[in-house]
Amino acid sequence: MPMEKLEITVISGKGGVGKTTVSSSLLYLFHNRMKVVAADADVDTPSLHLILSIEVAEKKPLFLSSRAKIREELCSSCGICAEKCPFGAIEMGEKPMVIEYMCDGCSVCEKACPLNAVELVPFASGNLIVGRTRFGFPIVTAQLEVGEHNSGLLVNEVRRKAFEIYKEVGGDVILTDGAPGIGCPVISSLSATEYAVIVTEPTPEALQGADRILEITRHFRIPSGIIINKYNMSGFLEKMVRHFELNGSRILGMIPLDFSVVESISNARPVVEHKPNSGAAVAIKSIFDELVEVLDIG
Numbered sequence: 001m002p003m004e005k006l007e008i009t010v011i012s013g014k015g016g017v018g019k020t021t022v023s024s025s026l027l028y029l030f031h032n033r034m035k036v037v038a039a040d041a042d043v044d045t046p047s048l049h050l051i052l053s054i055e056v057a058e059k060k061p062l063f064l065s066s067r068a069k070i071r072e073e074l075c076s077s078c079g080i081c082a083e084k085c086p087f088g089a090i091e092m093g094e095k096p097m098v099i100e101y102m103c104d105g106c107s108v109c110e111k112a113c114p115l116n117a118v119e120l121v122p123f124a125s126g127n128l129i130v131g132r133t134r135f136g137f138p139i140v141t142a143q144l145e146v147g148e149h150n151s152g153l154l155v156n157e158v159r160r161k162a163f164e165i166y167k168e169v170g171g172d173v174i175l176t177d178g179a180p181g182i183g184c185p186v187i188s189s190l191s192a193t194e195y196a197v198i199v200t201e202p203t204p205e206a207l208q209g210a211d212r213i214l215e216i217t218r219h220f221r222i223p224s225g226i227i228i229n230k231y232n233m234s235g236f237l238e239k240m241v242r243h244f245e246l247n248g249s250r251i252l253g254m255i256p257l258d259f260s261v262v263e264s265i266s267n268a269r270p271v272v273e274h275k276p277n278s279g280a281a282v283a284i285k286s287i288f289d290e291l292v293e294v295l296d297i298g
Contacts, residue, residue, distance in 0.1 A: 005163060006297065007174040009041075009193040012200060013209020015180035018229040019199045021261055022284065023177035024051040024270040026197075029288045031137050034172035034297070038133065039162035040141035041189040042179040043126060043154045049141055051268055052133040061124035062142070064153040066105040068098045074117035081109035081118055101147050125150045128157055130165070138165045152184035159189070172297065182212045190216060195295060196224040197252065202236040207243065214249060225252035225294060227287055233257045252294070253287035255280050 010026070012019040020042075027048075030036040040048040070081070072095055082090040089102035090109060110118040126144040133139050140162040142154050159176065166174050178189035190196060196217045200210040210226065217224045226244055231237050231254040244251055260278035264271040272281045 005166065005174065005194065006172065006295070007159075007163075007176060007193045008195045008197060008291070008295075009176040009178050009189050010197045010199060011178040011186060011189060011213055012180050012198065012206075013182055013211070013213040014200070014206045017180075017199050017201045017206055017209075018255070018261070019180065020047050020051065020177055021265065021271065022197070022199050022227060022229065022255075022287075023048060023175065025272040025281070025284045026288055026291070027052065027133075027137070027175050028135065028270040028272050029285065030173055030175060031135050033292075035169060036137050037162050037166045037169070037171045037174045038137060038139040039158050039174060039176040040139070041155045041158055041176050041185060043142045043144045043151050043158065043185060044179065046141045046143060048177045049129075049131075049133075049139065051265065051270060052135065052139060053268065054129070054131040054133060054139055054141070056129055056131040058128075058130040060128055062126055062128050062154060062157055063122040064125040064150045064157070065148070066107075066120035066122050067100055067103045068105070068107075068109050069119050069121045070096050070098060071117045071119060074115050076115060076117075078114070080112050080114065084108050084112040104149070126154050128154075128161060130161060138162075138169065140165065151179075152188040155179070155185045155188035181209070182216065186213070187216065190220060190222060193222060196222050197291070198224055198226045199229055200226060200240075201230045202228060202234050202240050204236065207236075207240055214247070225250045225291065227252050228254040230257040231255065250294075252290050253283060255283040255287070 010023040040046045082092045089099050091097050125148050129141045142158045179185040200206045256279045258280035260275035261271050261280050264274035
């Protein structure tokens with residue numbers, strides 16, 4: 001029985017290890033073989049569209065948060081709202097004033113006000129962007145507004161829209177470029193995905209990040225595979241490989257440190273397109289074949 005959805009989420013426990021470089025190349029390879037939908041869940045700093053290019057078809061604000069607003073005509077300036085606010089987001093003057101960037105929308109002030117002079121007003125947390133890459137496949141991305149929160153909810157909207165498009169076009173796979181780290185947007189990127197690709201590099205810090213991601217995937221019972229990027233950059237590789245083997249983690253493949261990757265990023269192209277015979281591109285193609293075999297697709 002075919003799966004209703006096949007989503008692969010590319011993730012890393014640490015920034016700067018090459019996650020988006022891998023994602024863009026895998027998307028290019030998937031597109032050459034099957035129907036793929038791209039999703040960029042790194043909503044704080046989305047960058048997938050920079051490599052793939054995007055012709056925007058739709059851009060709309062998402063109202064995922066609320067902020068307190070004082071209705072001055074009802075306010076008696078009693079100060080209870082400022083006293084009760086757990087974030088110190090209300091300052092008392094002649095009338096209470098909400099400091100917008102500090103307000104978390106928790107509704108404590110609204111509930112505490114004896115005169116119902118406080119209301120919560122929705123505001124735009126960010127923008128959802130839908131379009132097509134220069135290769136022709138759909139892409140969904142988003143941009144969190146500067147200083148705003150609720151990036152996890154924004155990630156949910158990106159994935160929801162990607163799945164909607166996936167069903168519309170009869171897609172074979174959704175490939176999601178997740179956020180780095182292990183915070184809320186990462187967990188939102190991983191929940192209910194079918195497979196996690198964990199990108200790391202041979203350094204102690206990257207290994208710690210990969211281990212934290214592995215804990216999350218095991219908690220959610222998500223199968224995963226590991227890509228070691230820039231494997232020849234240090235002498236830590238042997239220890240890292242041994243660590244993963246002892247933990248029963250699957251290594252999908254390793255990518256060498258290769259200046260062709262830098263060139264491809266400068267030219268805003270996936271390395272497998274820009275320098276298809278480079279060491280990095282050949283390694284990514286091999287990883288792609290391994291991934292297709294593991295997932296039994298294509």
